[in-house]
Amino acid sequence: MKYNPVVNEALAAESAWTGLHPLQEAGEIQGALAVMARLQNDLAEATGLPGVTLHPAAGAHGELTALMVLRAWLDSCGETKRRTILIPDSAHGTNPASCTLAGFEVVTVKSDNEGLCDLDALANLLDETTAGLMITNPNTLGLFEEGIQEICQMVHKAGGRVYMDGANFNAIAGITRPGDFGIDMMHLNLHKTFSTPHGGGGPGAGPVCVTEELAPFLPGPHVIEDEDGFLLQNPNKSVGRLRNWHGNFLVLLRAYAFIKRLGGPGLKRMAQAAVLNANYLRVQCNKHWRVPFDRICMHEFVARPTKAMKEKGIRTLDIAKRLIDLGYHPPTIYFPLVIPEAIMVEPTETESKETLDAFAGALNQIAEEALRGDSALKQAPATTPVGRVDEARAVKDPNLCFRCS
Ligand SMILES: Cc1ncc(COP(=O)(O)O)c(C=O)c1O
CATH class of the missing domain: 3.40.640.10 (Type I PLP-dependent aspartate aminotransferase-like (Major domain))
Known part of the structure; x- marks a missing residue:
């Protein structure tokens, strides 16, 4: 965004x-x-x-x-x-x-x-x-x-x-x-x-x-x-x-x-900054995460949990939920379908180096928590009024009442 x-x-x-x-x-x-x-x-x-x-x-x-x-x-x-x-x-x-x-x-x-x-x-x-x-x-x-x-x-x-x-x-x-x-x-x-x-x-x-x-x-x-x-x-x-x-x-x-x-020149700079930001984040993350196509990318890249993280039972959904606790709106997950457990990272051109570093820090912190078997990951999000919901049911059978009894 x-x-x-x-x-x-x-x-x-x-x-x-x-x-x-x-x-x-x-x-x-x-x-x-x-x-x-x-x-x-x-x-x-x-x-x-x-x-x-x-x-x-x-x-x-x-x-x-x-x-x-x-x-x-x-x-x-x-x-x-x-x-x-x-x-x-x-x-x-x-x-x-x-x-x-x-x-x-x-x-x-x-x-x-x-x-x-x-x-x-x-x-x-x-x-x-x-x-x-x-x-x-x-x-x-x-x-x-x-x-x-x-x-x-x-x-x-x-x-x-x-x-x-x-x-x-x-x-x-x-x-x-x-x-x-x-x-x-x-x-x-x-x-x-x-x-x-x-x-x-x-x-x-x-x-x-x-x-x-x-x-x-x-x-x-x-x-x-x-x-x-x-x-x-x-x-x-x-x-x-x-x-x-x-x-x-x-x-x-x-x-x-x-x-x-x-x-025209400003639009070109916009595109260059979007690509630079995505590549900066990719390199910040590729030691802790598996980046399936780990080469120069455009404005986004796709990562997934490493084998060691998966062996600890961590899924991409856990990562997305933990990002909420760390103050981030989770990005698209489980897409594209060609990458199992995908998480799509698309920083855009307007993020500063500080915000990119902070986001990479959050992702890498989550990777370390996963390897330690930290229960925070499976319990996330802990900072929202509602924790995990049945997402399929929420789409198919939404309850849109405010404070329904
Ligand atoms: C690559 C791509 N194609 C198509 C769409 C669909 O656009 P919209 O959500 O405006 O229908 C999106 C949405 O972001 C997209 O990223």
Whole structure:
């Protein structure tokens, strides 16, 4: 979770924005439309993909949007038999779910020993039913897919298109552009990369950027500029609306403010700092923890308990719970699925060296407690009103009453 600039929150709370109504005529909301049009341009420039829709309400919604665009494009080419999407096993969990929702069949591509998409496995799976490949890059192991250019060429040669889950764009923004290495479509998690607090179920935005070939199929209306100003228009082969109104405008506004304040060089520094922080933490932790792919990572890395810790009966859930006692919100655990007992560490660019050292200290303290067989680990969290809950039951049968008898 990164710190989000307070100035963006103040900006988003301004009544000049919050007082707008989405049914107002374009002539009355030129400022808001200008923000959207310029954000579309900035995202196109940052990704190297010229077609942009700001509609999707979250990353997963962006995935669904892009897959619907792909399907409409395939249908327009008469390619109605192409209904398979290949997805590496290190992909984010929303990827296969979005494919299924969009009516595609998911086929898994296994990772190689380096944690990257296995090119031979991919070659064996490409055929005349392939609609495309959906690849998270950097992947959920925090590794950049080094073969991405070749991967794109292989999929294109087979007649498919490549979707990149760009939720991890904060590792590469300003450094490389997906459109330049062959990606056809991608989403961005504005609420992760470009300000707005991520998580907690709040509003998000998952704009989709596509090549010129796919742009006519994007949802509409979107903002264009002509000699009279900014106006809303439908792309000519649009898949239609995927949500009401024009996207989560205040999330878009924060992203625009964030991009303008940093500029291109600032975005590059952001990505470099996120990568540096993750690598610093990785090296602080790799003596006490097992880091399965212990080499230069991008903005995150995945660790797991060592064999000695496991022999003491310690599970990653115990570690996450103990982190609460030490003052930390636990990160994602048991994901990605390719690493058993995974704990995913993603410090982002805004943490100082002191906070990184403190977090590494907490993780390493837990590792020592585990080896000593300290009961604090199995009893954690001890500092919260409620200790361990039946998490599966809490999801399936939530009791949301305040002080129920
Ligand atoms: C790699 C990746 N893809 C997709 C998503 C889904 O995004 P959202 O939660 O906004 O739907 C996330 C969420 O963080 C993610 O990390």
